[in-house]
Amino acid sequence: MGRAPTDTKQKLIDTARELIWGESYNAVSVDDICKKSDVKKGSFYHYFPSKAHLALETMDACMEETKLKYDDIFSPTRPPLERFELMARHVIEQQKEISKELGHVCGCPFATLGSELAAQDKEIGEKISNICAKKAAYYESALRDLVAEGAIASDTDVEVKANEIFAFIIGHLIMARIKNDLSFVEKNLERALLNLIGIK
Amino acid sequence: MGRAPTDTKQKLIDTARELIWGESYNAVSVDDICKKSDVKKGSFYHYFPSKAHLALETMDACMEETKLKYDDIFSPTRPPLERFELMARHVIEQQKEISKELGHVCGCPFATLGSELAAQDKEIGEKISNICAKKAAYYESALRDLVAEGAIASDTDVEVKANEIFAFIIGHLIMARIKNDLSFVEKNLERALLNLIGIK
DNA sequence: AATATATTTGACTAATCAGTCAAGTATTAT
DNA sequence: ATAATACTTGACTGATTAGTCAAATATATT
Numbered sequence: 001m002g003r004a005p006t007d008t009k010q011k012l013i014d015t016a017r018e019l020i021w022g023e024s025y026n027a028v029s030v031d032d033i034c035k036k037s038d039v040k041k042g043s044f045y046h047y048f049p050s051k052a053h054l055a056l057e058t059m060d061a062c063m064e065e066t067k068l069k070y071d072d073i074f075s076p077t078r079p080p081l082e083r084f085e086l087m088a089r090h091v092i093e094q095q096k097e098i099s100k101e102l103g104h105v106c107g108c109p110f111a112t113l114g115s116e117l118a119a120q121d122k123e124i125g126e127k128i129s130n131i132c133a134k135k136a137a138y139y140e141s142a143l144r145d146l147v148a149e150g151a152i153a154s155d156t157d158v159e160v161k162a163n164e165i166f167a168f169i170i171g172h173l174i175m176a177r178i179k180n181d182l183s184f185v186e187k188n189l190e191r192a193l194l195n196l197i198g199i200k
Numbered sequence: 201m202g203r204a205p206t207d208t209k210q211k212l213i214d215t216a217r218e219l220i221w222g223e224s225y226n227a228v229s230v231d232d233i234c235k236k237s238d239v240k241k242g243s244f245y246h247y248f249p250s251k252a253h254l255a256l257e258t259m260d261a262c263m264e265e266t267k268l269k270y271d272d273i274f275s276p277t278r279p280p281l282e283r284f285e286l287m288a289r290h291v292i293e294q295q296k297e298i299s300k301e302l303g304h305v306c307g308c309p310f311a312t313l314g315s316e317l318a319a320q321d322k323e324i325g326e327k328i329s330n331i332c333a334k335k336a337a338y339y340e341s342a343l344r345d346l347v348a349e350g351a352i353a354s355d356t357d358v359e360v361k362a363n364e365i366f367a368f369i370i371g372h373l374i375m376a377r378i379k380n381d382l383s384f385v386e387k388n389l390e391r392a393l394l395n396l397i398g399i400k
Numbered sequence: 401a402a403t404a405t406a407t408t409t410g411a412c413t414a415a416t417c418a419g420t421c422a423a424g425t426a427t428t429a430t
Numbered sequence: 431a432t433a434a435t436a437c438t439t440g441a442c443t444g445a446t447t448a449g450t451c452a453a454a455t456a457t458a459t460t
Binding site for chain 1: 220226230312314315316317318319329332360363364367368370371372375379388395396
Protein backbone atom coordinates (compact mmCIF):
# COMPACT_ATOMS: atom_id res chain seq x y z
CA MET A 1 0.00 0.00 0.00
CA GLY A 2 1.05 3.62 -0.33
CA ARG A 3 2.25 5.73 -3.13
CA ALA A 4 5.46 5.06 -5.02
CA PRO A 5 8.38 7.32 -4.23
CA THR A 6 9.07 10.19 -6.62
CA ASP A 7 12.27 11.96 -7.64
CA THR A 8 11.25 15.19 -5.93
CA LYS A 9 13.77 14.91 -3.12
CA GLN A 10 16.60 14.19 -5.53
CA LYS A 11 15.55 17.13 -7.71
CA LEU A 12 15.75 19.44 -4.70
CA ILE A 13 19.19 18.13 -3.77
CA ASP A 14 20.47 18.53 -7.32
CA THR A 15 19.17 22.06 -7.55
CA ALA A 16 20.56 22.95 -4.14
CA ARG A 17 23.96 21.69 -5.22
CA GLU A 18 23.88 23.88 -8.29
CA LEU A 19 22.61 27.03 -6.64
CA ILE A 20 24.53 26.84 -3.37
CA TRP A 21 27.80 25.81 -5.01
CA GLY A 22 27.32 28.43 -7.69
CA GLU A 23 26.40 31.25 -5.30
CA SER A 24 26.40 30.61 -1.58
CA TYR A 25 24.19 29.14 1.12
CA ASN A 26 22.85 32.41 2.47
CA ALA A 27 22.41 34.00 -0.95
CA VAL A 28 20.09 31.23 -2.10
CA SER A 29 16.60 30.98 -0.65
CA VAL A 30 14.34 28.00 -0.17
CA ASP A 31 12.01 29.71 -2.64
CA ASP A 32 14.80 29.92 -5.21
CA ILE A 33 15.48 26.22 -4.87
CA CYS A 34 11.80 25.35 -5.05
CA LYS A 35 11.14 27.52 -8.08
CA LYS A 36 14.10 26.13 -10.01
CA SER A 37 13.14 22.57 -9.07
CA ASP A 38 9.50 23.22 -9.97
CA VAL A 39 8.50 21.98 -6.52
CA LYS A 40 6.12 23.70 -4.15
CA LYS A 41 7.31 24.82 -0.77
CA GLY A 42 5.01 22.43 1.04
CA SER A 43 6.78 19.55 -0.69
CA PHE A 44 10.17 20.95 0.28
CA TYR A 45 9.26 20.80 3.95
CA HIS A 46 7.79 17.35 3.46
CA TYR A 47 11.32 16.13 2.67
CA PHE A 48 13.52 18.45 4.74
CA PRO A 49 12.82 19.80 8.22
CA SER A 50 14.86 22.92 7.44
CA LYS A 51 17.09 24.61 4.90
CA ALA A 52 20.13 23.54 6.90
CA HIS A 53 19.06 19.90 6.62
CA LEU A 54 18.88 20.24 2.86
CA ALA A 55 22.44 21.55 2.90
CA LEU A 56 23.53 18.58 5.03
CA GLU A 57 21.95 16.08 2.66
CA THR A 58 23.37 17.92 -0.32
CA MET A 59 26.85 17.58 1.16
CA ASP A 60 26.22 13.87 1.70
CA ALA A 61 25.24 13.49 -1.93
CA CYS A 62 28.36 15.37 -3.08
CA MET A 63 30.55 13.20 -0.89
CA GLU A 64 28.99 10.00 -2.17
CA GLU A 65 29.85 11.03 -5.69
CA THR A 66 33.36 12.01 -4.64
CA LYS A 67 33.80 8.67 -2.92
CA LEU A 68 32.96 6.72 -6.06
CA LYS A 69 35.53 8.70 -8.02
CA TYR A 70 38.21 8.69 -5.34
CA ASP A 71 37.88 4.97 -4.60
CA ASP A 72 38.84 4.46 -8.21
CA ILE A 73 41.57 7.11 -8.40
CA PHE A 74 43.14 6.04 -5.10
CA SER A 75 42.73 2.34 -5.68
CA PRO A 76 45.71 0.47 -4.17
CA THR A 77 46.02 -1.30 -7.53
CA ARG A 78 47.52 1.88 -8.94
CA PRO A 79 51.08 3.09 -8.40
CA PRO A 80 50.73 5.76 -5.68
CA LEU A 81 52.26 8.54 -7.73
CA GLU A 82 49.77 7.90 -10.50
CA ARG A 83 46.97 8.37 -7.96
CA PHE A 84 48.02 11.94 -7.30
CA GLU A 85 48.48 12.65 -10.99
CA LEU A 86 45.01 11.33 -11.74
CA MET A 87 43.51 13.30 -8.90
CA ALA A 88 45.06 16.57 -10.06
CA ARG A 89 43.69 15.97 -13.55
CA HIS A 90 40.30 14.99 -12.16
CA VAL A 91 40.09 18.18 -10.10
CA ILE A 92 40.88 20.26 -13.17
CA GLU A 93 38.41 18.41 -15.40
CA GLN A 94 35.67 18.70 -12.80
CA GLN A 95 36.28 22.41 -12.39
CA LYS A 96 36.22 22.98 -16.13
CA GLU A 97 32.95 21.10 -16.40
CA ILE A 98 31.25 22.90 -13.53
CA SER A 99 32.44 26.34 -14.58
CA LYS A 100 31.04 25.68 -18.03
CA GLU A 101 27.76 24.49 -16.57
CA LEU A 102 27.31 27.19 -13.95
CA GLY A 103 28.99 30.07 -15.72
CA HIS A 104 31.58 30.64 -12.97
CA VAL A 105 34.57 28.86 -11.50
CA CYS A 106 33.14 27.31 -8.35
CA GLY A 107 36.04 25.69 -6.49
CA CYS A 108 35.51 23.03 -3.85
CA PRO A 109 31.89 22.86 -2.68
CA PHE A 110 32.91 21.66 0.77
CA ALA A 111 35.47 24.37 1.34
CA THR A 112 33.18 27.09 0.05
CA LEU A 113 30.22 26.08 2.15
CA GLY A 114 32.40 25.22 5.12
CA SER A 115 34.10 28.57 5.08
CA GLU A 116 30.76 30.36 4.88
CA LEU A 117 28.95 28.36 7.54
CA ALA A 118 31.56 27.06 9.97
CA ALA A 119 30.88 29.90 12.39
CA GLN A 120 27.14 29.99 11.74
CA ASP A 121 26.00 26.36 11.87
CA LYS A 122 27.92 23.96 14.06
CA GLU A 123 26.40 20.82 12.57
CA ILE A 124 27.31 21.77 9.01
CA GLY A 125 30.78 22.79 10.15
CA GLU A 126 31.34 19.40 11.73
CA LYS A 127 30.02 17.50 8.75
CA ILE A 128 32.35 19.31 6.39
CA SER A 129 35.20 18.87 8.82
CA ASN A 130 34.62 15.12 8.62
CA ILE A 131 34.45 15.17 4.85
CA CYS A 132 37.78 16.99 4.72
CA ALA A 133 39.32 14.39 7.01
CA LYS A 134 38.06 11.62 4.71
CA LYS A 135 39.66 13.25 1.70
CA ALA A 136 42.94 13.67 3.55
CA ALA A 137 42.81 9.96 4.41
CA TYR A 138 43.06 9.10 0.70
CA TYR A 139 46.20 11.21 0.44
CA GLU A 140 47.69 9.78 3.60
CA SER A 141 47.34 6.22 2.40
CA ALA A 142 48.91 7.03 -0.96
CA LEU A 143 51.76 8.82 0.79
CA ARG A 144 52.40 5.76 2.92
CA ASP A 145 52.65 3.69 -0.24
CA LEU A 146 55.10 6.22 -1.66
CA VAL A 147 57.24 5.85 1.45
CA ALA A 148 57.10 2.06 1.13
CA GLU A 149 58.26 2.39 -2.48
CA GLY A 150 61.13 4.60 -1.44
CA ALA A 151 59.79 7.39 -3.67
CA ILE A 152 59.68 9.92 -0.83
CA ALA A 153 61.73 10.33 2.33
CA SER A 154 61.08 7.58 4.86
CA ASP A 155 60.80 10.08 7.71
CA THR A 156 57.92 11.90 6.01
CA ASP A 157 55.11 12.64 8.45
CA VAL A 158 52.37 11.34 6.17
CA GLU A 159 49.50 12.66 8.26
CA VAL A 160 50.87 16.17 8.27
CA LYS A 161 51.79 15.99 4.61
CA ALA A 162 48.29 14.80 3.69
CA ASN A 163 46.77 17.82 5.38
CA GLU A 164 49.23 20.10 3.62
CA ILE A 165 48.22 18.64 0.28
CA PHE A 166 44.57 19.12 1.10
CA ALA A 167 45.10 22.74 2.14
CA PHE A 168 47.22 23.34 -0.94
CA ILE A 169 44.49 22.13 -3.26
CA ILE A 170 41.59 23.95 -1.67
CA GLY A 171 43.71 27.08 -1.50
CA HIS A 172 44.24 26.90 -5.25
CA LEU A 173 40.55 26.28 -5.83
CA ILE A 174 39.46 29.19 -3.64
CA MET A 175 41.81 31.44 -5.56
CA ALA A 176 40.40 30.20 -8.85
CA ARG A 177 36.88 30.87 -7.59
CA ILE A 178 37.76 34.37 -6.45
CA LYS A 179 39.52 35.22 -9.71
CA ASN A 180 36.99 33.27 -11.75
CA ASP A 181 39.98 31.93 -13.62
CA LEU A 182 41.15 28.35 -13.79
CA SER A 183 44.28 28.91 -15.86
CA PHE A 184 46.74 28.98 -12.97
CA VAL A 185 45.39 25.71 -11.60
CA GLU A 186 45.38 24.13 -15.03
CA LYS A 187 48.97 25.11 -15.71
CA ASN A 188 50.52 24.46 -12.33
CA LEU A 189 48.53 22.25 -9.98
CA GLU A 190 49.81 18.86 -11.06
CA ARG A 191 53.47 19.80 -11.11
CA ALA A 192 53.22 21.85 -7.92
CA LEU A 193 51.50 18.96 -6.17
CA LEU A 194 54.24 16.49 -7.04
CA ASN A 195 56.79 19.02 -5.88
CA LEU A 196 54.97 19.48 -2.57
CA ILE A 197 54.81 15.73 -2.05
CA GLY A 198 58.57 15.74 -2.31
CA ILE A 199 59.26 13.06 -4.90
CA LYS A 200 62.97 12.27 -4.84
CA MET B 201 31.31 76.28 8.30
CA GLY B 202 29.54 73.01 8.81
CA ARG B 203 29.54 70.31 11.37
CA ALA B 204 32.67 68.47 12.42
CA PRO B 205 33.06 64.92 11.16
CA THR B 206 32.21 62.10 13.56
CA ASP B 207 33.53 58.58 13.97
CA THR B 208 30.25 57.03 12.86
CA LYS B 209 31.56 55.78 9.53
CA GLN B 210 34.60 54.21 11.17
CA LYS B 211 32.40 52.56 13.78
CA LEU B 212 30.30 50.98 11.05
CA ILE B 213 33.39 49.71 9.24
CA ASP B 214 34.84 48.26 12.43
CA THR B 215 31.60 46.50 13.28
CA ALA B 216 31.21 45.22 9.73
CA ARG B 217 34.69 43.77 9.89
CA GLU B 218 33.88 41.94 13.09
CA LEU B 219 30.50 40.63 12.07
CA ILE B 220 31.23 39.76 8.45
CA TRP B 221 34.59 38.18 9.20
CA GLY B 222 33.11 36.32 12.13
CA GLU B 223 30.02 35.08 10.29
CA SER B 224 29.58 35.88 6.62
CA TYR B 225 28.40 38.69 4.37
CA ASN B 226 24.95 37.31 3.69
CA ALA B 227 24.37 36.13 7.24
CA VAL B 228 24.85 39.61 8.64
CA SER B 229 22.22 42.26 8.00
CA VAL B 230 22.51 46.02 7.78
CA ASP B 231 20.29 46.10 10.85
CA ASP B 232 22.71 43.84 12.73
CA ILE B 233 25.60 46.14 11.90
CA CYS B 234 23.62 49.25 12.84
CA LYS B 235 22.40 47.82 16.11
CA LYS B 236 25.87 46.70 17.18
CA SER B 237 27.36 50.06 16.16
CA ASP B 238 24.56 51.93 17.92
CA VAL B 239 23.90 53.82 14.70
CA LYS B 240 20.51 54.35 13.09
CA LYS B 241 19.82 53.03 9.64
CA GLY B 242 19.39 56.48 8.18
CA SER B 243 22.97 57.26 9.20
CA PHE B 244 24.20 54.06 7.63
CA TYR B 245 22.81 55.07 4.26
CA HIS B 246 24.19 58.57 4.73
CA TYR B 247 27.69 57.04 4.62
CA PHE B 248 27.22 54.05 2.32
CA PRO B 249 25.02 53.83 -0.76
CA SER B 250 24.54 50.08 -0.19
CA LYS B 251 25.57 47.13 1.92
CA ALA B 252 27.99 46.05 -0.82
CA HIS B 253 29.74 49.42 -0.64
CA LEU B 254 30.24 48.97 3.08
CA ALA B 255 31.86 45.61 2.35
CA LEU B 256 34.14 47.24 -0.22
CA GLU B 257 35.25 49.94 2.20
CA THR B 258 35.69 47.38 4.94
CA MET B 259 38.03 45.40 2.68
CA ASP B 260 39.96 48.60 1.96
CA ALA B 261 40.35 49.22 5.66
CA CYS B 262 41.55 45.64 6.24
CA MET B 263 44.05 45.94 3.42
CA GLU B 264 45.39 49.25 4.71
CA GLU B 265 46.11 47.59 8.03
CA THR B 266 47.68 44.61 6.30
CA LYS B 267 49.85 46.91 4.20
CA LEU B 268 51.29 48.62 7.28
CA LYS B 269 52.22 45.27 8.78
CA TYR B 270 53.50 43.72 5.55
CA ASP B 271 55.59 46.75 4.58
CA ASP B 272 57.44 46.15 7.80
CA ILE B 273 57.63 42.35 7.61
CA PHE B 274 58.70 42.37 3.95
CA SER B 275 61.04 45.32 4.28
CA PRO B 276 64.03 44.82 1.95
CA THR B 277 66.21 45.60 4.96
CA ARG B 278 65.46 42.12 6.28
CA PRO B 279 67.02 38.91 5.04
CA PRO B 280 64.36 37.42 2.73
CA LEU B 281 64.04 34.17 4.62
CA GLU B 282 63.35 36.06 7.82
CA ARG B 283 60.49 37.82 6.04
CA PHE B 284 58.69 34.55 5.49
CA GLU B 285 59.37 33.40 9.02
CA LEU B 286 57.99 36.62 10.42
CA MET B 287 54.95 36.43 8.19
CA ALA B 288 54.12 32.90 9.27
CA ARG B 289 54.36 33.94 12.90
CA HIS B 290 52.32 37.06 12.25
CA VAL B 291 49.54 35.04 10.61
CA ILE B 292 49.42 32.71 13.59
CA GLU B 293 49.42 35.51 16.14
CA GLN B 294 46.71 37.40 14.28
CA GLN B 295 44.55 34.29 14.08
CA LYS B 296 44.98 33.57 17.77
CA GLU B 297 44.00 37.12 18.62
CA ILE B 298 40.94 37.20 16.39
CA SER B 299 39.71 33.80 17.45
CA LYS B 300 39.95 34.90 21.04
CA GLU B 301 38.11 38.12 20.28
CA LEU B 302 35.39 36.68 18.08
CA GLY B 303 35.03 33.26 19.66
CA HIS B 304 35.83 31.35 16.48
CA VAL B 305 38.81 30.78 14.19
CA CYS B 306 38.11 33.16 11.34
CA GLY B 307 40.81 32.58 8.71
CA CYS B 308 41.61 35.11 6.03
CA PRO B 309 38.92 37.78 5.73
CA PHE B 310 39.64 38.31 2.04
CA ALA B 311 39.49 34.64 1.13
CA THR B 312 36.35 34.05 3.16
CA LEU B 313 34.45 36.99 1.72
CA GLY B 314 35.87 36.42 -1.74
CA SER B 315 34.85 32.80 -1.78
CA GLU B 316 31.34 33.71 -0.66
CA LEU B 317 30.78 36.64 -3.00
CA ALA B 318 32.95 36.07 -6.06
CA ALA B 319 30.00 34.66 -8.00
CA GLN B 320 27.46 37.06 -6.51
CA ASP B 321 29.06 40.49 -6.71
CA LYS B 322 31.52 41.16 -9.51
CA GLU B 323 32.92 44.36 -7.97
CA ILE B 324 33.73 42.72 -4.66
CA GLY B 325 35.23 39.74 -6.48
CA GLU B 326 37.53 42.01 -8.44
CA LYS B 327 38.56 44.03 -5.42
CA ILE B 328 39.53 40.91 -3.50
CA SER B 329 41.28 39.54 -6.54
CA ASN B 330 43.43 42.67 -6.56
CA ILE B 331 44.14 42.41 -2.87
CA CYS B 332 45.30 38.83 -3.32
CA ALA B 333 47.60 39.90 -6.14
CA LYS B 334 49.11 42.58 -3.89
CA LYS B 335 49.82 40.04 -1.19
CA ALA B 336 51.43 37.69 -3.70
CA ALA B 337 53.64 40.57 -4.84
CA TYR B 338 55.25 40.70 -1.37
CA TYR B 339 56.10 37.02 -1.65
CA GLU B 340 57.37 37.37 -5.19
CA SER B 341 59.79 40.10 -4.27
CA ALA B 342 61.13 38.14 -1.30
CA LEU B 343 61.53 35.08 -3.50
CA ARG B 344 63.55 37.09 -5.99
CA ASP B 345 65.85 38.15 -3.17
CA LEU B 346 66.19 34.52 -2.14
CA VAL B 347 67.23 33.62 -5.68
CA ALA B 348 69.76 36.48 -5.70
CA GLU B 349 71.18 35.12 -2.44
CA GLY B 350 71.47 31.66 -3.90
CA ALA B 351 69.17 30.32 -1.17
CA ILE B 352 66.74 28.78 -3.66
CA ALA B 353 67.18 27.40 -7.16
CA SER B 354 67.99 30.09 -9.72
CA ASP B 355 65.46 28.71 -12.18
CA THR B 356 62.60 29.15 -9.70
CA ASP B 357 59.54 30.72 -11.35
CA VAL B 358 59.02 33.29 -8.63
CA GLU B 359 55.63 34.45 -9.87
CA VAL B 360 54.23 30.94 -9.88
CA LYS B 361 55.86 30.13 -6.55
CA ALA B 362 54.42 33.27 -4.97
CA ASN B 363 50.92 32.23 -5.98
CA GLU B 364 51.53 28.73 -4.63
CA ILE B 365 52.57 30.20 -1.30
CA PHE B 366 49.48 32.36 -1.21
CA ALA B 367 47.18 29.44 -2.01
CA PHE B 368 48.98 27.30 0.56
CA ILE B 369 48.41 29.81 3.32
CA ILE B 370 44.78 30.56 2.61
CA GLY B 371 44.12 26.85 2.24
CA HIS B 372 45.48 26.29 5.73
CA LEU B 373 43.44 29.18 7.09
CA ILE B 374 40.22 27.97 5.48
CA MET B 375 40.80 24.55 7.02
CA ALA B 376 41.40 26.12 10.42
CA ARG B 377 38.18 28.10 10.06
CA ILE B 378 36.19 25.04 9.08
CA LYS B 379 37.60 22.94 11.91
CA ASN B 380 37.61 25.90 14.28
CA ASP B 381 41.03 24.69 15.28
CA LEU B 382 44.31 26.52 14.84
CA SER B 383 46.61 23.83 16.19
CA PHE B 384 47.64 22.39 12.82
CA VAL B 385 48.56 25.81 11.50
CA GLU B 386 50.40 26.67 14.69
CA LYS B 387 52.43 23.47 14.61
CA ASN B 388 53.17 23.22 10.92
CA LEU B 389 52.73 26.39 8.92
CA GLU B 390 56.15 27.93 9.35
CA ARG B 391 58.12 24.79 8.65
CA ALA B 392 55.80 23.73 5.79
CA LEU B 393 56.15 27.15 4.22
CA LEU B 394 59.94 27.05 4.21
CA ASN B 395 59.76 23.59 2.73
CA LEU B 396 57.39 24.77 -0.01
CA ILE B 397 59.70 27.69 -0.82
CA GLY B 398 62.39 25.11 -1.42
CA ILE B 399 65.28 26.38 0.68
CA LYS B 400 68.42 24.49 -0.31
C1' DA C 401 22.88 85.63 16.12
C1' DA C 402 22.55 84.00 11.51
C1' DT C 403 23.74 80.72 8.17
C1' DA C 404 25.71 76.91 5.86
C1' DT C 405 26.75 72.29 6.13
C1' DA C 406 27.16 67.61 8.11
C1' DT C 407 24.97 64.43 10.71
C1' DT C 408 21.14 62.01 12.95
C1' DT C 409 16.61 60.26 13.53
C1' DG C 410 12.57 57.28 13.19
C1' DA C 411 8.96 56.04 10.66
C1' DC C 412 8.22 54.13 6.30
C1' DT C 413 8.25 50.93 2.05
C1' DA C 414 7.76 46.70 -0.67
C1' DA C 415 9.93 42.54 -1.13
C1' DT C 416 11.60 38.48 0.62
C1' DC C 417 12.69 35.23 4.29
C1' DA C 418 12.10 30.40 6.61
C1' DG C 419 8.66 27.77 8.00
C1' DT C 420 3.41 25.92 8.82
C1' DC C 421 -0.67 23.57 7.85
C1' DA C 422 -4.99 21.64 6.48
C1' DA C 423 -6.90 19.90 2.60
C1' DG C 424 -6.41 17.51 -1.73
C1' DT C 425 -4.46 13.97 -4.93
C1' DA C 426 -2.12 9.96 -6.59
C1' DT C 427 -0.88 5.28 -6.09
C1' DT C 428 -0.54 0.72 -4.23
C1' DA C 429 -2.05 -3.53 -1.67
C1' DT C 430 -5.93 -5.79 -0.21
C1' DA D 431 -13.94 -0.63 -4.42
C1' DT D 432 -11.68 0.50 -0.26
C1' DA D 433 -8.37 1.81 2.77
C1' DA D 434 -3.72 2.93 3.83
C1' DT D 435 0.05 5.59 2.72
C1' DA D 436 3.00 8.95 0.37
C1' DC D 437 3.09 12.97 -1.97
C1' DT D 438 1.45 17.67 -3.50
C1' DT D 439 -0.70 22.04 -3.20
C1' DG D 440 -1.48 26.90 -2.15
C1' DA D 441 -2.58 30.00 0.97
C1' DC D 442 -0.83 31.59 5.19
C1' DT D 443 2.22 33.63 9.15
C1' DG D 444 5.27 36.76 11.36
C1' DA D 445 9.80 38.16 11.07
C1' DT D 446 13.35 40.17 8.56
C1' DT D 447 15.39 42.16 4.42
C1' DA D 448 17.74 46.32 1.89
C1' DG D 449 16.80 50.67 1.12
C1' DT D 450 14.13 55.66 1.33
C1' DC D 451 13.06 60.10 2.98
C1' DA D 452 11.71 64.34 5.07
C1' DA D 453 12.36 66.50 9.12
C1' DA D 454 15.23 67.47 13.15
C1' DT D 455 19.61 68.53 15.23
C1' DA D 456 24.37 69.69 15.98
C1' DT D 457 28.32 72.51 15.06
C1' DA D 458 31.72 75.57 12.84
C1' DT D 459 32.29 79.91 10.46
C1' DT D 460 30.97 84.59 9.60
